[in-house]
Amino acid sequence: MISKTFFKETKELFREGRVRISLIIVLLLLGVSVWISTRQFQNVNAQYAMAKTSERDVWDNQGEKNPHSAAHYGTYAFKPKYPLSLVDQGVDKYAGTSIFLEAHKRNEAQFSAAADQTGLARFGDLTPDFILLFILPLLIILLGYNSFTKEREMGTLTLLKSQGVSNWKWLLGKWSALFMPVLIITLTLFLIAGILLDNLQDFGVFNWNSLGVMFLVYMVYYAVFINIILLISSLVKKSGIALVASLCIWILACLAAPKAASNIAENKYPYPTRQEFAANVLQDKKEGLDGHDPWSKEAKQLEKQVLQEYGVDSLHQLPFNFNAYRMQKGEEHEAEIYFKHYNYLKEQYSNQSNIYRSLASISPYLPTRFLSMAIAHTDYDTHWDFADAAETYRIATQEFLNGNTAKNTQYGERGYKASADFWKQLPAFQYDPPELGSVLNRNTSNMVVLATWLFATFGLLFFTTKTL
Amino acid sequence: MLSYNFKYELTLLLRSRWIQLLSLILVLLFGFSTYNGLKKVETRQDSIIKAKDEVKESDAMMLKLLDSVERGMEVSASSWTIPSSPMAVGNYHPRVAAMEQQPMSFIATGQADLFTHYVKPTVSGDDASLNFTEMTSPVQLLFGSFDLAFVIIYLLPLLIVAFSYNVLSSEKESGSLRLLASQPIGLQHWVLQKLVLRFFWLSLLVLVSLTLVFLVLGLDPFGEPTTFFGLVGLILVYMLFWFALSFLVNIWVGSSAKNAVALLGLWVLFVLLVPSILNQLGNSLYPMPSRNLMINEMRTMKAEVTEKQNEILDNFLRDHPEYALNDTTQSRGFYHRYMASQNLVKEKMAPILDSYEGQLQNQQNWIGKFKWLSPAILVQESLNRMAGTSKENYENYRKQVVAFAGEWRQHFMPFLYNNKDFSQLDYPNIPEFNYEPKAQNSWVSIPPLLLIALGLFGLGFLGSTMRRTHSIIMDS
Numbered sequence: 005m006i007s008k009t010f011f012k013e014t015k016e017l018f019r020e021g022r023v024r025i026s027l028i029i030v031l032l033l034l035g036v037s038v039w040i041s042t043r044q045f046q047n048v049n050a051q052y053a054m055a056k057t058s059e060r061d062v063w064d065n066q067g068e069k070n071p072h073s074a075a076h077y078g079t080y081a082f083k084p085k086y087p088l089s090l091v092d093q094g095v096d097k098y099a100g101t102s103i104f105l106e107a108h109k110r111n112e113a114q115f116s117a118a119a120d121q122t123g124l125a126r127f128g129d130l131t132p133d134f135i136l137l138f139i140l141p142l143l144i145i146l147l148g149y150n151s152f153t154k155e156r157e158m159g160t161l162t163l164l165k166s167q168g169v170s171n172w173k174w175l176l177g178k179w180s181a182l183f184m185p186v187l188i189i190t191l192t193l194f195l196i197a198g199i200l201l202d203n204l205q206d207f208g209v210f211n212w213n214s215l216g217v218m219f220l221v222y223m224v225y226y227a228v229f230i231n232i233i234l235l236i237s238s239l240v241k242k243s244g245i246a247l248v249a250s251l252c253i254w255i256l257a258c259l260a261a262p263k264a265a266s267n268i269a270e271n272k273y274p275y276p277t278r279q280e281f282a283a284n285v286l287q288d289k290k291e292g293l294d295g296h297d298p299w300s301k302e303a304k305q306l307e308k309q310v311l312q313e314y315g316v317d318s319l320h321q322l323p324f325n326f327n328a329y330r331m332q333k334g335e336e337h338e339a340e341i342y343f344k345h346y347n348y349l350k351e352q353y354s355n356q357s358n359i360y361r362s363l364a365s366i367s368p369y370l371p372t373r374f375l376s377m378a379i380a381h382t383d384y385d386t387h388w389d390f391a392d393a394a395e396t397y398r399i400a401t402q403e404f405l406n407g408n409t410a411k412n413t414q415y416g417e418r419g420y421k422a423s424a425d426f427w428k429q430l431p432a433f434q435y436d437p438p439e440l441g442s443v444l445n446r447n448t449s450n451m452v453v454l455a456t457w458l459f460a461t462f463g464l465l466f467f468t469t470k471t472l
Numbered sequence: 473m474l475s476y477n478f479k480y481e482l483t484l485l486l487r488s489r490w491i492q493l494l495s496l497i498l499v500l501l502f503g504f505s506t507y508n509g510l511k512k513v514e515t516r517q518d519s520i521i522k523a524k525d526e527v528k529e530s531d532a533m534m535l536k537l538l539d540s541v542e543r544g545m546e547v548s549a550s551s552w553t554i555p556s557s558p559m560a561v562g563n564y565h566p567r568v569a570a571m572e573q574q575p576m577s578f579i580a581t582g583q584a585d586l587f588t589h590y591v592k593p594t595v596s597g598d599d600a601s602l603n604f605t606e607m608t609s610p611v612q613l614l615f616g617s618f619d620l621a622f623v624i625i626y627l628l629p630l631l632i633v634a635f636s637y638n639v640l641s642s643e644k645e646s647g648s649l650r651l652l653a654s655q656p657i658g659l660q661h662w663v664l665q666k667l668v669l670r671f672f673w674l675s676l677l678v679l680v681s682l683t684l685v686f687l688v689l690g691l692d693p694f695g696e697p698t699t700f701f702g703l704v705g706l707i708l709v710y711m712l713f714w715f716a717l718s719f720l721v722n723i724w725v726g727s728s729a730k731n732a733v734a735l736l737g738l739w740v741l742f743v744l745l746v747p748s749i750l751n752q753l754g755n756s757l758y759p760m761p762s763r764n765l766m767i768n769e770m771r772t773m774k775a776e777v778t779e780k781q782n783e784i785l786d787n788f789l790r791d792h793p794e795y796a797l798n799d800t801t802q803s804r805g806f807y808h809r810y811m812a813s814q815n816l817v818k819e820k821m822a823p824i825l826d827s828y829e830g831q832l833q834n835q836q837n838w839i840g841k842f843k844w845l846s847p848a849i850l851v852q853e854s855l856n857r858m859a860g861t862s863k864e865n866y867e868n869y870r871k872q873v874v875a876f877a878g879e880w881r882q883h884f885m886p887f888l889y890n891n892k893d894f895s896q897l898d899y900p901n902i903p904e905f906n907y908e909p910k911a912q913n914s915w916v917s918i919p920p921l922l923l924i925a926l927g928l929f930g931l932g933f934l935g936s937t938m939r940r941t942h943s944i945i946m947d948s
Contacts, residue, residue: 244732
């Protein structure tokens with residue numbers, strides 16, 4: 005009976021013009037979006053590789069220079085694009101792509117793509133994730149809104165009841181008929197994406213497991229939508245009303261809830277403005293050790309402490325250059341201040357995340373969006389990860405440079421220059437995004453919410469259709 | 473017939489509780505979105521005021537310090553921050569260059585969540601490193617804001633679709649169409665009258681609920697009558713466009729469900745697909761040069777310049793003999809060399825930075841040509857302009873700031889190269905930034921939108937007279 009219903013429904017769907025047209029449109033859109041994304045992906049990564057090597061050249065060929073001058077001259081960390089961003093662009097467009105690493109200062113990632121685009125960019129892009137998250141649920145609505153209402157309207161419901169079919173078999177048939185086209189479309193997309201990515205040799209971290217898990221996430225998302233649409237169709241009497249009600253759910257889940265969530269989150273847990281943030285950091289810096297300022301109270305205290313520790317009574321007797329040592333201590337102190345202030349941002353963001361999570365109870369879109377971005381390494385967490393890695397590297401670089409001065413000069417000595425080939429000894433910046441396992445670990449709450457959606461809607465559907 | 477139609481339509485709408493439901497939804501949507509917008513504007517304005525107050529305070533401190541220095545007293549500040557040095561004033565006492573909020577800023581977030589609303593340019597900073605982006609969680613940027621513009625552009629059309637998709641088809645389905653056919657009125661006239669009436673009621677509801685929400689939230693809608701009526705006018709013609717589409721679909725398509733699907737398809741097309749495809753095409757046709765590669769070029773240039781600092785300073789002084797003449801000491805330090813080379817970097821970077829502006833302008837022009845394809849784009853553009861939050865507004869602000877940064881730098885150059893101390897007497901002369909908003913014409917997109925809507929109505933009329941009315945009735 006399940007298979008009979010399935011074949012009947014499928015046949016019916018494919019005979020209808022609107023279904024054929026909308027399927028063709030969806031496939032066309034997907035094709036275009038994959039093509040555009042692939043081009044963009046290759047483009048960005050080629051630029052990334054070029055920028056990275058060229059930046060390293062600039063650093064290596066600084067010539068003879070004082071290490072601290074080099075520290076001020078600084079270097080850049082560039083953020084690559086990860087393979088699965090081909091499927092889900094996530095927040096990539098809105099997050100900066102390069103971080104300037106210099107002495108005394110932790111800088112934020114700069115130059116997001118969105119800032120260089122016109123106002124039209126805010127309508128969204130034609131990318132695979134747009135189709136997967138917005139258009140496919142609409143397709144499900146289009147295919148399924150009249151699944152049960154048509155039986156009522158055509159009067160076939162009574163006929164069916166007289167057949168003695170158990171409702172759940174009948175339901176399962178209808179369910180799988182709705183699921184099949186969506187499954188085929190998504191599977192095709194993911195297979196094409198996988199093959200494309202597998203053939204791009206240079207950009208290593210792609211693995212099929214991540215793609216598979218992402219595919220599963222979307223399958224659950226669609227299952228939830230199918231459940232909701234069938235539920236509405238079984239509860240409502242007329243097709244028109246079922247359609248309008250389903251659309252309302254779609255608007256609420258995919259359009260209204262995320263925007264409302266973002267507003268509520270911002271009202272409750274605001275970020276400081278860029279200038280406020282800078283002012284707060286400056287305030288804290290003033291109160292602590294400044295590596296450039298030997299006359300401050302903190303510097304004098306450090307001096308006393310070091311003299312005591314080494315059991316000598318003048319800075320000249322220390323086995324290293326105290327100026328460089330103080331510079332490094334100042335650097336460490338400033339790094340701590342930045343750590344504190346960036347941690348505040350992170351805290352605000354994790355509070356905001358809680359709001360997104362609580363609003364996920366009215367929108368299955370939210371957990372799906374977050375999970376998909378996380379697996380694709382295009383979420384905000386990965387961006388933080390990258391920024392933190394860059395900061396760790398910055399601190400290590402400062403230590404490397406100050407250490408060189410401390411070792412090679414005497415206290416009070418001026419005009420020291422490190423040799424031209426010294427710069428090559430600095431290890432290159434290396435960042436690997438978190439593995440799939442830890443990504444999923446970090447997102448357990450989103451998975452739980454999505455799973456709850458799945459089982460709750462299945463349960464509801466099962467019980468309401470028991471008595472049809 | 474019109475008066476009958478009017479009377480029965482109203483009774484019908486009231487009895488079916490459409491009017492009550494719509495009023496409630498509209499008040500809720502307008503209320504929530506306006507509140508959100510106001511909140512954001514308030515935060516922005518507050519941060520600007522706070523920044524200006526801080527500058528006032530630090531200025532008072534600076535004057536005190538200057539006073540002590542001028543009287544020859546010992547001061548307890550780090551040597552490089554003492555304000556008798558012009559570079560210390562230029563670097564540690566910058567002015568706030570703020571983009572003041574416009575009276576209608578709350579209606580559209582536009583690019584406001586992406587860009588900052590004040591910066592403090594310093595003498596030694598270069599224009600390329602002035603960061604104009606705001607510190608926002610990218611998740612928020614991704615989801616966007618629930619502002620009035622969102623309600624108008626995205627949700628209002630959907631309300632119209634729900635309100636009008638089955639005007640004709642429900643008569644067909646309930647069997648009353650044959651009854652109607654016996655009345656002395658053409659079918660398309662009848663549908664048109666019904667839709668015009670619904671348009672009238674919805675407009676009235678929109679106007680009333682918008683005014684109500686504005687008043688409750690403490691805004692004076694009639695304080696700026698041209699902008700307020702510009703906004704209302706824009707909403708009405710946009711609504712008219714969707715009613716016109718609904719008219720076409722009602723006459724040409726069949727059952728209620730098919731109508732709804734067709735209208736929804738049009739919504740997806742106009743609101744979601746056309747804008748994103750246009751944007752994508754604009755980006756591919758006029759791609760922005762890579763910012764990362766720009767960084768490389770800037771770095772190489774700076775490295776070259778640093779090596780030749782002395783030479784650059786000599787050339788600079790040759791070009792500016794006024795500096796070399798007036799100074800008796802002729803002493804040259806770090807800042808003399810630095811500022812001269814900064815000048816050179818700025819000149820050399822100009823073409824690279826211009827290429828971004830040029831490409832952005834190309835994209836803008838390209839969109840300007842094709843924006844007529846989707847009224848949603850027209851409305852978004854107009855709302856952003858009305859709010860003063862469009863890309864152009866921020867570009868305009870950025871240019872004003874860059875010009876001001878130049879003025880700020882230039883102001884201190886004579887001090888620096890003449891080795892003249894900054895004194896209390898010089899304080900009143902330091903430049904201030906005044907933001908000049910671009911003049912906006914809030915009525916400009918209304919006529920074309922109106923024409924599009926009327927054109928669609930006309931099309932529906934012509935088409936339906938050709939396709940004999942009786943066939944619609946016989947179909948049922």
